[in-house]
């Protein structure tokens with residue numbers, strides 16, 4: 222498993238604003254949207270392309286376009302939805318599947334309550350969107366599900382990751398047949414007793430959409 226913490230002053234600036242408890246929901250949504258677009262630029266560095274020829278107004282020119290089958294973007298509901306527009310802005314022709322997952326506040330175990338994905342993901346590159354990688358239980362379950370359906374390359378884009386969650390992912394996906402990558406804006410210090418990332422930004426879903 223490969224982890225990339227993207228080191229860029231604009232990303233650090235936006236992440237700092239996102240962490241700020243005084244940042245309201247509309248601003249939080251805008252920042253999450255902007256951040257994912259910046260992270261997606263790095264996360265899609267290995268996106269598969271095919272060579273094409275186009276006609277410029279002057280001559281034919283060699284170029285590339287996204288290869289077939291199209292990449293699949295998978296936001297993990299709820300909080301991952303806040304990253305979807307920022308991702309599809311960069312990959313407008315990607316298809317989108319959905320996973321609804323919630324972490325039990327006591328046991329910290331992830332449960333899947335909704336799955337809307339293509340049955341066959343053979344040969345597909347998948348981009349999972351979830352702002353928080355805490356214990357890693359949610360992301361590990363999501364990646365396993367994609368592999369069970371045949372995905373052969375999974376990149377997760379997370380706004381924040383905890384070392385504990387990255388370790389969990391490394392243990393789960395060490396030596397797997399297909400690459401797994403995590404691209405994040407920062408790796409924070411640790412998890413607190415309630416499984417929250419420290420210093421973190423609180424509950425990403427609540428900050429995007431309110432407490433339900």
Ligand SMILES: O=P(O)(O)OC[C@H]1O[C@H](OP(=O)(O)OP(=O)(O)O)[C@H](O)[C@@H]1O
Nearest residue numbers: 299300323324354355356357358359426
């Ligand atoms: O790494 P883990 O320990 O599994 O925790 C991370 C998960 O927790 C949050 O979702 P949450 O369960 O709060 O659901 P929500 O998006 O509906 O708020 C977050 O968006 C991740 O999906």
Ligand SMILES: O=c1cc[nH]c(=O)[nH]1
Nearest residue numbers: 355417418423424425
């Ligand atoms: O810090 C955390 C951990 C899990 N989920 C969140 O939204 N925030």
Ligand SMILES: [Mg+2]
Nearest residue numbers: 424425426427
């Ligand atoms: Mg939440």
